[in-house]
Amino acid sequence: xxxxxPPTPRETRAARALIGLLLVALGGHLGAGVWRALGPxxxxxxxxxxxxxxxxxxGRLACLPGxxxxxxxxxAEARLAWGPEPRLEDLLAVAGIGQGTVAxxxxxxxxxxxLGGRPLGVPAPTMAR
Numbered sequence: 001x002x003x004x005x006p007p008t009p010r011e012t013r014a015a016r017a018l019i020g021l022l023l024v025a026l027g028g029h030l031g032a033g034v035w036r037a038l039g040p041x042x043x044x045x046x047x048x049x050x051x052x053x054x055x056x057x058x059g060r061l062a063c064l065p066g067x068x069x070x071x072x073x074x075x076a077e078a079r080l081a082w083g084p085e086p087r088l089e090d091l092l093a094v095a096g097i098g099q100g101t102v103a104x105x106x107x108x109x110x111x112x113x114x115l116g117g118r119p120l121g122v123p124a125p126t127m128a129r
Contacts, residue, residue: 049111053120054079054086065108066101086116 007015051060053075061072071094078094079086091097105113106120113120 048109050114051111052114052117053091054082054116064105064111064113066104071096088115091115
């Protein structure tokens with residue numbers, strides 16, 4: 001029995017490219033079919049992280065967008081002077097926290113950001129004089 005000669009490097013590359021193209025085409029088609037069969041995810045939406053800037057620890061604050069470990073420590077240090085009812089002005093007085101950061105925190109979908117039990121951006125009730 002005569003054996004076929006081994007493939008040349010060019011033939012090997014061409015065969016691998018053809019196999020790769022077939023796998024990509026077949027995988028895309030199968031993946032779309034599986035997605036259609038399974039449909040969108042079912043069940044309740046995932047719960048968002050609830051973070052209270054006035055009460056949570058530095059590690060939890062650092063998870064928020066725009067707040068890293070340095071700003072989280074600055075917030076934790078500033079909270080000592082805030083008193084029992086923190087206000088938005090108290091948060092804005094922290095170095096590195098401005099209107100843009102507060103707007104980004106209030107709009108994030110990753111977490112429900114609160115300040116003293118109220119959603120961020122909702123003003124604290126004022127006492128009538």
